[in-house]
Amino acid sequence: MTSTAPAPPAPASLEDLTRGLWRENPVLVQMLGLCPTLAVTNAVANGIAMGLATTFVLLGSSLMVASLRRFIPNEVRITSYVLIIATFVTIADFVLEALVPGIHKQLGAFIALIVVNCIILGRAEAFASRVTVRRAALDAIGMGAGFTAILLLMSATREVLGSGALLGHPLFGPGFEPWVIMVLPPGGFLTLGILLLLLAWRAKRRSLGGRSR
Amino acid sequence: MTESHPHGMTVGAASPARTPSGRLLVTLGLAGALAGGLIVSVYQATLPRIEAHRAALVEAAVREVLKNPTRWDTLYLEPNGLTRKLPAGADPARAERVFWGYDGRDRPVGAAIVAGQPGFADVVTLMFGLDPASGTVLGMKVLGSKETPGLGDRIERDTAFTSQFPGALTPLLGVKTRVGRDPSQVAVITGATISSRTVIRIINQATARWRPLLQRYGERGSP
Amino acid sequence: MSDLIWILVSALLVNNFTLTLFLGLCPFFGVTSKIATAVRLGLANVFVLLLTALCAWFLNRFVLGAAPYLRLISFIVVIASVVQVVEMAIKKWSPALFRALGIYLPLITTNCAILGLAIFQTNRGYGFWQGMAFALGAGFGLTLALVLMASIRERLEVADVPAVARGTAIVLIIAACLSLAFMGFAGLGTAT
Numbered sequence: 001m002t003s004t005a006p007a008p009p010a011p012a013s014l015e016d017l018t019r020g021l022w023r024e025n026p027v028l029v030q031m032l033g034l035c036p037t038l039a040v041t042n043a044v045a046n047g048i049a050m051g052l053a054t055t056f057v058l059l060g061s062s063l064m065v066a067s068l069r070r071f072i073p074n075e076v077r078i079t080s081y082v083l084i085i086a087t088f089v090t091i092a093d094f095v096l097e098a099l100v101p102g103i104h105k106q107l108g109a110f111i112a113l114i115v116v117n118c119i120i121l122g123r124a125e126a127f128a129s130r131v132t133v134r135r136a137a138l139d140a141i142g143m144g145a146g147f148t149a150i151l152l153l154m155s156a157t158r159e160v161l162g163s164g165a166l167l168g169h170p171l172f173g174p175g176f177e178p179w180v181i182m183v184l185p186p187g188g189f190l191t192l193g194i195l196l197l198l199l200a201w202r203a204k205r206r207s208l209g210g211r212s213r
Numbered sequence: 214m215t216e217s218h219p220h221g222m223t224v225g226a227a228s229p230a231r232t233p234s235g236r237l238l239v240t241l242g243l244a245g246a247l248a249g250g251l252i253v254s255v256y257q258a259t260l261p262r263i264e265a266h267r268a269a270l271v272e273a274a275v276r277e278v279l280k281n282p283t284r285w286d287t288l289y290l291e292p293n294g295l296t297r298k299l300p301a302g303a304d305p306a307r308a309e310r311v312f313w314g315y316d317g318r319d320r321p322v323g324a325a326i327v328a329g330q331p332g333f334a335d336v337v338t339l340m341f342g343l344d345p346a347s348g349t350v351l352g353m354k355v356l357g358s359k360e361t362p363g364l365g366d367r368i369e370r371d372t373a374f375t376s377q378f379p380g381a382l383t384p385l386l387g388v389k390t391r392v393g394r395d396p397s398q399v400a401v402i403t404g405a406t407i408s409s410r411t412v413i414r415i416i417n418q419a420t421a422r423w424r425p426l427l428q429r430y431g432e433r434g435s436p
Numbered sequence: 437m438s439d440l441i442w443i444l445v446s447a448l449l450v451n452n453f454t455l456t457l458f459l460g461l462c463p464f465f466g467v468t469s470k471i472a473t474a475v476r477l478g479l480a481n482v483f484v485l486l487l488t489a490l491c492a493w494f495l496n497r498f499v500l501g502a503a504p505y506l507r508l509i510s511f512i513v514v515i516a517s518v519v520q521v522v523e524m525a526i527k528k529w530s531p532a533l534f535r536a537l538g539i540y541l542p543l544i545t546t547n548c549a550i551l552g553l554a555i556f557q558t559n560r561g562y563g564f565w566q567g568m569a570f571a572l573g574a575g576f577g578l579t580l581a582l583v584l585m586a587s588i589r590e591r592l593e594v595a596d597v598p599a600v601a602r603g604t605a606i607v608l609i610i611a612a613c614l615s616l617a618f619m620g621f622a623g624l625g626t627a628t
Contacts, residue, residue: 101263109552178363
């Protein structure tokens with residue numbers, strides 16, 4: 001495959017940083033990275049750890065891809081990107097196990113699965129391989145932050161409703177009967193579905209409100 | 214990188230010149246070597262902490278299920294039976310093992326055994342202490358489970374359930390409510406019967422498997 | 437033997453790869469508008485999963501003992517190559533099938549189910565036959581989830597879905613119901 005995109009405008013801007021937070025949010029808009037979003041959001045600690053780990057891998061690989069973009073031949077670019085990403089994921093895996101072994105156990109195989117998180121390969125192919133190191137870094141931080149924000153939102157909802165706790169601290173008295181299903185797989189699907197529903201509803205109201213003016 | 218003169222390889226070129234396979238291989242080879250080097254260094258740097266933590270987990274579990282032994286030996290399972298030393302060339306990572314504990318007066322207290330079986334959701338793994346002479350359970354600790362939070366996971370948290378195991382006599386019998394003073398009866402958790410019975414089944418099956426081996430070891434020592 | 441059967445049934449129903457373990461979601465949301473495509477993609481996945489289990493077992497047994505830290509890299513490289521080879525083989529021997537599967541094949545590489553299978557298989561220490569049973573169960577479980585979702589979505593085309601829910605939102609809510617239903621399989625295969 002040849003890269004046919006025209007050269008993007010050169011200077012780095014705030015836009016690179018904020019794009020990933022809302023307008024092109026990797027989960028809500030691009031619908032990427034759904035597997036970890038649903039799987040590790042049963043507790044806030046897990047969600048934050050996964051978000052940070054993914055941001056680390058995203059930043060590291062974007063930096064490396066952007067710095068090496070002139071040296072990587074076109075034919076082997078995807079393989080090279082995957083190799084780079086897999087290296088950072090392996091590093092993240094070891095560091096997490098050394099620093100926070102409890103959370104590492106909870107996240108389990110999903111740390112290694114960051115490798116196939118479409119956000120990372122997608123950004124490397126669509127953006128980092130075509131721009132300067134500085135822009136790639138800003139974009140990576142923005143996308144990572146956007147991803148972590150969604151993980152935080154979902155895990156907070158699921159943990160409060162499903163365990164009656166936040167970061168492991170019980171919020172309600174002992175009489176509270178938690179909605180256990182929220183920390184189980186169906187709860188993950190339901191939370192994201194309702195989140196998308198609310199966003200669509202809000203968008204619809206805004207467009208209706210705009211028209212009636 | 215080795216060659217730095219451009220081969221017409223600029224990003225965004227409409228039809229890049231075909232890079233010679235030699236250059237492709239060199240790039241991939243270098244990338245692979247760089248990646249490998251980076252991984253190995255991080256691995257070496259984090260290995261001490263990771264190993265220390267894993268050892269600490271095992272140690273804590275053994276202490277709990279053998280009721281604080283003074284020391285313990287690791288016994289490996291060989292075709293001849295249990296032995297303290299693996300024969301030369303055998304891979305310790307692959308050998309099955311139990312931990313044989315001693316008290317302050319160097320008398321054996323029993324063995325700590327790790328075993329697992331499918332439970333309600335996924336495999337339940339636990340460690341339990343066994344006195345092979347009498348067949349009594351010394352202690353039980355759930356190491357890993359994916360049982361339903363709030364229901365099945367009570368096999369870990371419910372002290373009324375877990376406190377039944379020290380002193381219980383194998384083969385264990387799961388019952389709804391205990392009657393009389395039969396030491397082999399274990400009351401299952403209401404609402405988590407399958408998870409409870411899984412724990413009982415794990416202990417019974419592991420005991421049936423390891424007890425003869427442990428008794429033989431106890432009699433003759435390490436071959 | 438019952439051990440193998442439990443592994444297969446567990447991967448197929450109790451711990452379904454898509455509805456319980458959250459693997460293989462990209463095709464689940466993207467490619468399930470028609471039952472026929474769902475079946476084809478599912479079966480392609482079964483084939484790739486079996487090959488992956490084989491390669492993972494081989495790598496774990498003979499190659500990675502000395503260098504466990506290279507596990508992830510070798511897995512991902514092997515998987516990418518296997519899918520590439522499978523794609524070329526299908527293109528050569530069954531052009532009709534290649535046309536039918538179209539763009540789905542490259543999707544399989546980044547499908548977390550494939551790498552997920554290799555990792556779970558490693559973590560649980562499965563031997564050769566256990567790995568095969570696991571891959572078979574996982575593949576058919578994936579196919580089952582895909583076909584169920586596709587069947588529902590075909591009906592959904594003519595149903596009166598509220599405008600705000602159309603698209604991924606309703607698919608997610610349906611997936612929640614499917615996942616809930618599959619929870620009913622819990623405990624299957626445990627002797628009491």
